[in-house]
Amino acid sequence: MTLCLDQLNRCTVAVDLGAARTRVYLKDTGLVVDEPSLAAVNTRTGSLIAVGEMAGGMAGRTPGHIRVVRPISGGTVVDIDMAQRMLRFLVDDKIRRAWRRKPMLRAAVCLPHDAEPIAQRAAVEVLGALGARKVEMVDTLIAAAVGCGLPVEQPEATMIVVCGAASTQVAVLSLGSIVAAEKVQVGGDAIDYAVVQHLRSEHELMLASKGLHPLHLALFDPMRIGTETEVRGRDVATGLSRTVLVNTAHVREAIHTPLTGVLDAIGRVLRECPPDLVADLADRGVMLAGGSAMLPGLDTMIEQATGMVVRVADNPDTCSVVGLGAMMEGRIRPMKLDPMVS
Structure with a gap:
């Protein structure tokens, strides 16, 4: 993957293909x-019915011939054709007109750490369908660190934990490199699955995807720890609708x-780092980013396990694409490490 800022400065658009949300940042x-x-796809005709928020409202509520799919998983495109069609509809006419005025459009895209070549090629093909002639790939960890305002270009250790829907990435950065x-394949989806299984085993309740929302609100509110929240779902035995009171402490x-x-991933990363960088982290702490960074108790759990200060970014869900946009607009400059001439 590239991290040449001169090449990124030529890009017009930055894209973050996330498992949960797709974000597009337009230069300036x-x-x-x-x-x-x-x-949302009609399986009988193959036609695309809805994308984005509208498709999300259809999830779990469609007849058999309409299917709601995720063409992106863990930051990797798993269905190139569907991802192209989805992105084409998400990008409105105004943006497409701006792109058409630049026939040699360059685009930048965030990719997970150590993405396989096939995953890189899939991302290039998806953006190529929108007219991108050149695609620059940037590691999500570096883009998120820049978006959080961390001094990644300095010879100091900075630790970033990007918590996504399907996976979590952990890295220590210094001098603009990893x-x-x-x-690890643990993210917001795994957390939701654990909650669903807890309700099924403890309350014999099958919870719909929309039913997690009131629980999320209760878990995110520190004033409601240990309180009970009303959750509606389907009874496992009777199949009828039922409402139960769920203790948020048990869900935690x-x-x-x-x-x-x-x-465990944080511990492995720390063991691989030189002692001097680990000493820096003791003072600087850990930054959490990503859509799942606000999971209840995650920052406290990491702080207790590592003994380091843990902070959550101001807008953790958009850090990656905002950081990529900052590099694209030239708002970050690396240290000059030119060869010394004797």
């Missing part, structure tokens, strides 16, 4: 697209198990 304009990475990094215990995978 800002964030113009922030929609769920979902598409010193050590890990990626249920999500503790998948979150330990994130702690």
